[in-house]
Amino acid sequence: MHNFLPIAYFQNQFVSFESANISIATHALHYGTGAFGGLRGIPDPETDQQILLFRLDRHCQRLSSSAKFLNYNLPADKIEQIIIEFVQKNQPQTSFYIRPFVYTSDLGIAPRLHNIQKDFFVYGLELGDYLSPDGINCRISSWHRQEDRSLPLRGKISGAYITSSLAKTEAVESGFDEAILLNSQGKVCEASGMNIFVVRNGQLITPGFDQDILEGITRDSVLTIAKDLGIEIIERPVDKTELLIADEVFLSGTAAKITPVKRIENYHLPEQKPITEKLREKLTAITENRDSNYQHWVYKVKI
Incomplete structure (x- = not known):
């Protein structure tokens, strides 16, 4: 309700x-x-x-x-x-x-x-938490993300979200919280309505714009924060198997904010998620206007 x-x-x-x-x-x-x-x-x-x-x-x-x-x-x-x-x-x-x-x-x-x-x-x-802040379980969807040559993926076009809806329902009805979609090349793309990040060996890895992802604003925020924190960032194609052996995986989006992933299919990820937590704490502080370095990101409406 x-x-x-x-x-x-x-x-x-x-x-x-x-x-x-x-x-x-x-x-x-x-x-x-x-x-x-x-x-x-x-x-x-x-x-x-x-x-x-x-x-x-x-x-x-x-x-x-x-x-x-x-x-x-x-x-x-x-x-x-x-x-x-x-x-x-x-x-x-x-x-x-x-x-x-x-x-x-x-x-x-x-x-x-x-x-x-x-x-x-x-x-x-x-709206409070869209997904559990304690972490979620994800499955690889049988549905693939559309290609930019068939839909303008740089925009949030409403008709495109039939794929997200199919993937989300498939995930929930099979016992998971969220779906991870691959693109037409079989590379990791994004979740039903969020971008995805992988941490391996201290590096923050995420699919680039050439992987048919949405140009997420929270994604952009995470990349900027990570760079300012001295975390190495790599934007490149990501294979499905990388998710299964990652040190950390998290999703980002306006509704989801930064949501850690606990399990993908039947593969459990490490419980300790230091980079995810560091980024999430920083993002929370920024949105609450508690970080003077990012005050230009927060618009104040007088009421």
């Missing part, structure tokens, strides 16, 4: 969440012609007068770029302005998640992106 924030942005105005409804004939509902973002916010632990949003500018830039794949010009600064006002109107009292969404809003049946109306809405919900 989700606790949705009471106010949504819908059809160019702020309305109650309950009244923000679309028609069953909405084009995007039938063809997956939408794109979404997702960012976290928390009440400032130091004062009840402001909300902290993590990397608001990057999230708005990515959604603006995703909208371009839909033939929709939606400037990042407009998205940012609406999200700020959305937070001010809702004044959340606990950790929450914001879901901005762009989509083809016309009523029709022809699959296309030209000569069709687009729109943009924002809603939010209270």
Whole structure:
């Protein structure tokens, strides 16, 4: 049961969440012609007068770029302005998640992106831990990640998430928490909605952009933090067998934050995860505005 924030942005105005409804004939509902973002916010632990949003500018830039794949010009600064006002109107009292969404809003049946109306809405919900912070068990999915030559994987296109949905359900219904997808070349790609990192011999290894991964904002944050901490970073193709003998494996994403992996298939990973914990502690401190070196990543909304 989700606790949705009471106010949504819908059809160019702020309305109650309950009244923000679309028609069953909405084009995007039938063809997956939408794109979404997702960012976290928390009440400032130091004062009840402001909300902290993590990397608001990057999230708005990515959604603006995703909208371009839909033939929709939606400037990042407009998205940012609406999200700020959305937070001010809702004044959340606990950790929450914001879901901005762009989509083809016309009523029709022809699959296309030209000569069709687009729109943009924002809603939010209270959200704590998406996955267990104590660690999760993963399986290798029988479903493979799509290729960029068939889908614009640089954007969070809603239709692409049928693969993530199939993989997630397959994992859960077979006794696991999460799925790890391979790409069309059989290399490790990402989880159902998170990027993946492997630690071996003190090195932090992750698939690069040429492996059909999403350009994750939390992923980018982890890489920046790791570099600043002096951890060696390698972006390269990763084989499935590397996961099974890794010193540490963790997933990263806006909802998942940094989530350690305890087991992959029937292979148990070491209980001690020093690099994962170091990165997670640092990221938590940053999102709570407790690290002066990364304050530019935290946008403060006065309420």
